Amino acid sequence: MPTMEKAKLCPRCGHPGTPTGIQPGEDRSKVHTFRCDNERCQWNGTGFIVQVLSDGTIPERQPGPKQFDLMQVPGVAQMGRDILRRTVAEDPELAAFLEDKGL
């Protein structure tokens, strides 16, 4: 039975993932989400989840890593747009560049 210390390691590179949130899962379980921030990892920026059952145990990772595209997570795409908008507001050169490209 994996412990949280082990479960939160990136399935790809083994570095501890950065916690990005906890959501309620099925049957009173909790779904912890992590993101790998190891710049040398192929999964850099990729999220993965660790499910903790209601009794506190963590099931073995399913075959086939449960990675997900961060952009599929509700709110993340909007967050990205907000960040881009703020960046553009602070960077006239970038704004001009994007306008030039019709973006």
Ligand SMILES: [Zn+2]
């Ligand atoms: Zn990694």
